Amino acid sequence: MTRRRRPQAALCALLALGLLIPGCTSENRPPKPSGDIGVDLRPDTTGAGSDPGALVAARTLPTVDLRLRSMTSIAARMEYTSTSGVDGSRTRVSGTVFVPTGPPPPGGWPVVVYGHPTTGISAECAPSASPTLLGASSTIVALVNARYVVTVPDYQGLGVDDSHHPYLDPISAGNNVIDAMRATRRLVPDVSDRWVGVGLSQGGQAVWAANELTPVYGAGLALLGTVSLAPPTDLTGFAFDAAAGTLTKQQQAALQLMLATLAKEQPDFNLDDYRRGTVAEKWDSLSSCDGARAAARVAALDKVTPDDLRPATPEAVAKLEGLLRARSLPQRPAVAPMLVIYGGRDELLPGPWTDRALAAACGMGDVIDIQFQPDKTHNDLDVSRTFGWIGERFAGLPAVNSCAATAPAQPPTEEPLVDPSEAEVTEDGAMMEEGQ
Numbered sequence: 209m210t211r212r213r214r215p216q217a218a219l220c221a222l223l224a225l226g227l228l229i230p231g232c233t234s235e236n237r238p239p240k241p242s243g244d245i246g247v248d249l250r251p252d253t254t255g256a257g258s259d260p261g262a263l264v265a266a267r268t269l270p271t272v273d274l275r276l277r278s279m280t281s282i283a284a285r286m287e288y289t290s291t292s293g294v295d296g297s298r299t300r301v302s303g304t305v306f307v308p309t310g311p312p313p314p315g316g317w318p319v320v321v322y323g324h325p326t327t328g329i330s331a332e333c334a335p336s337a338s339p340t341l342l343g344a345s346s347t348i349v350a351l352v353n354a355r356y357v358v359t360v361p362d363y364q365g366l367g368v369d370d371s372h373h374p375y376l377d378p379i380s381a382g383n384n385v386i387d388a389m390r391a392t393r394r395l396v397p398d399v400s401d402r403w404v405g406v407g408l409s410q411g412g413q414a415v416w417a418a419n420e421l422t423p424v425y426g427a428g429l430a431l432l433g434t435v436s437l438a439p440p441t442d443l444t445g446f447a448f449d450a451a452a453g454t455l456t457k458q459q460q461a462a463l464q465l466m467l468a469t470l471a472k473e474q475p476d477f478n479l480d481d482y483r484r485g486t487v488a489e490k491w492d493s494l495s496s497c498d499g500a501r502a503a504a505r506v507a508a509l510d511k512v513t514p515d516d517l518r519p520a521t522p523e524a525v526a527k528l529e530g531l532l533r534a535r536s537l538p539q540r541p542a543v544a545p546m547l548v549i550y551g552g553r554d555e556l557l558p559g560p561w562t563d564r565a566l567a568a569a570c571g572m573g574d575v576i577d578i579q580f581q582p583d584k585t586h587n588d589l590d591v592s593r594t595f596g597w598i599g600e601r602f603a604g605l606p607a608v609n610s611c612a613a614t615a616p617a618q619p620p621t622e623e624p625l626v627d628p629s630e631a632e633v634t635e636d637g638a639m640m641e642e643g644q
Contacts, residue, residue: 246270249284251395257298260383260425261390262289264300269336272304273345279352282307285336288391291425292364292371293379294473302367303388304336306348306358307396316400317357318602319392321385321418322348323411324360328497329375329465334367335360351406354595357399361388363414375469376410376440376535382417386426404598405434409556409586412439412548419542426543432601433545435594438586440557441537441565447529450482453514458556458586460512461494467517468495470531477531481524485516537565541572545607547597548576551584570611578610 246267255262264287269276272283283306290301307317327333327342335341341348341360351358361384365373374380385405393399405415415434422431446463449455455463464487471479480488487494490508493501519525548566552559559580566578577597581589600607 246285249395251286255289257289257300260289260291261387261394263391263394264288266305266395269304271339273340273349275349276306276345276352279309279349280306281309282396284395286391286395287368288387290364290387291380291383292374293377293381293383294372294374299364299371299380300368301361301364301384301387302334302336303359303361303384303391304341305360305392305395306352308352308355308357312398313355315402316398317396318355318400319389319403320351320356320358320598321388321392321403321405321415322351322358322360323381323385323405323407323414324362325409325411326375326462326465327366329365329373329469329495330497331365331367331369333373333497334362336362336367350595354599356598357392357396359388359392361385361414363410372472373469374473375465376413376443377469378413378417378535378537378539379421381410381414382419382421383425385414385418386421386429389429400430401428402430402432402602404432404601406437406594406598407435407439408437410440412436413441413537416441416537416542416546416548417539419544419546420538420540422543431544433547433597433607434542435547435549435597437549437589437591437594438551438554438557439537439548439562442561443532443536444529445558445561447519447525447532450517450528451519451525453518455514455517456555457509457512460517461509462556463517464494466532466535470528474531477527478524481520482517482528485513486511487516538569538572538574542569542574542576545575545601545609546577547579547594549579549581549589549591549593551586551589552580552582553584554586556586574611575607575609576611577608 246269249266249268251263251266253263256264266284266286269283269285276283285302285304287300287302290299292299324335324344327335335344344360348358348360363373363384364380365371389403405418407415416436416439419431419434446459449459450463467479467482471477483491486508493504493508496505519528550559550562566576569576579593584590
C-alpha cells in the first residue's frame with residue numbers, strides 16, 4: 209500500500225502565499241540558461257494557434273522539485289492555445305502537468321486544475337519557471353499523492369512573452385483554466401473528462417470564472433466542482449477605498465498591478481489620474497518580478513501613501529469602478545457546485561466584498577458550500593475541508609448548498625459579461641461564431 213502524506217497540511221502551508229508580492233521571492237525569475245532543459249515530448253500540435261486547448265509544445269521538467277519528479281510518471285511544462293477575455297483573440301499560455309505513477313483508475317485519471325495566487329504581471333512571473341512552482345509544489349505533491357493528475361496554468365502573459373497578462377480578468381483566466389484541462393487530455397494518455405478546479409486568491413477567481421464559463425466555453429469536459437480560497441470577487445471596493453484613502457498595504461500592491469494592466473488594455477486610461485508620489489516614481493520597480501529588485505519593491509511599497517493611489521477626480525473614480533466591476537464576480541450562473549472559503553479579517557479582500565458576491569451568486573441559483581471564518585485572514589484560512597470536498601465531487605455525492613439556507617438575493621442589475629468573441633465551443637474545443 210502506498211503511504212500517503214496529509215494533503216490538508218500541504219494546502220494549509222500554501223495559504224501563506226495568498227498574494228505573492230512580485231520580486232519578494234528569489235525564485236520569481238526566468239529559468240537560467242542551461243543544457244538541462246528537458247526532453248521534448250513531441251506532442252500532437254494539431255490546431256495549435258486556432259483550437260482552444262491545442263498543444264503548442266511540451267517538455268519534461270528536469271529541475272522541478274525532487275518530490276514531484278520521484279512520484280510522477282510525467283512532470284512537464286506545456287504551452288497551449290487559449291482565448292483572451294479582453295479581445296477574444298487566440299493566445300499562447302504555458303503551464304505544468306503532473307501525472308501519478310502506476311496505472312490509472314477505471315475510466316481514466318481524474319484531473320485537478322490548480323489556480324495559483326498572484327505572482328506578478330510579466331512573463332518571468334510564471335510558476336512553471338520555478339523548481340517549486342513558486343511555493344506551490346507541496347500542494348501539488350499532496351494532490352498527486354491523492355491520485356489526481358494535476359495541471360497548473362500560468363495564465364495568459366505569464367511564462368510566455370508574446371501576450372499581455374490581463375491581471376484579474378476573470379474571462380481570460382477562466383478560459384486558461386478550461387484550456388489547461390483540454391491540453392492535459394491531449395498530452396497525457398488515459399485522462400478522463402472529469403475535473404475539479406481548485407484556486408487560491410487570484411486562482412480562486414480563475415476557477416470560479418471557469419465554472420461560470422463552462423456552459424459557453426467548456427463543452428466536451430465534465431466539470432464536477434470548483435474550490436475558491438479567498439477569491440477576488442467584487443473588486444469595486446478598490447476604487448472606492450482608493451478614493452477614501454483607506455487601502456491597506458496589501459490592497460495598494462494589488463491595485464498598482466491592476467492599474468498597470470488596465471493601462472495596457474484601455475487606450476483612454478490615463479495612469480496619471482491614479483498614480484503620483486512614490487507610485488509614479490517607482491512604477492517600474494513596483495511592477496517588476498525581478499528577484500534582484502525585491503528589496504527596492506518592498507521599500508517602495510513601504511513609502512506609498514494614501515494620496516499616491518487616490519484617483520484625481522470623481523470621474524476617475526467612476527471610470528475605475530466601472531472597469532473593476534467588469535472584472536468582478538459573479539457574471540453568470542455557475543454550472544457546478546462550489547466551495548468558497550474566506551476570512552473575516554482579510555486585509556486584501558474584506559469579507560463584505562465576498563459577502564456581496566456570494567449573495568449575488570446565490571440569487572443566480574448557484575450551489576455553494578460557504579465557509580466563512582470570521583477570525584481568519586487572507587493567509588491563514590482553515591482549508592481542511594478542501595480535500596474531502598474534492599473527493600466527494602469525484603465520488604458523485606450531493607454537495608452542501610449554503611444558499612438554500614438563506615433568502616434568495618437579487619442578481620446584479622448589470623448584464624453579465626460574455627466572452628468577447630461571442631462564441632460557442634463545439635465538443636472538440638473548436639469555436640464557432642454565433643449564427644453559423
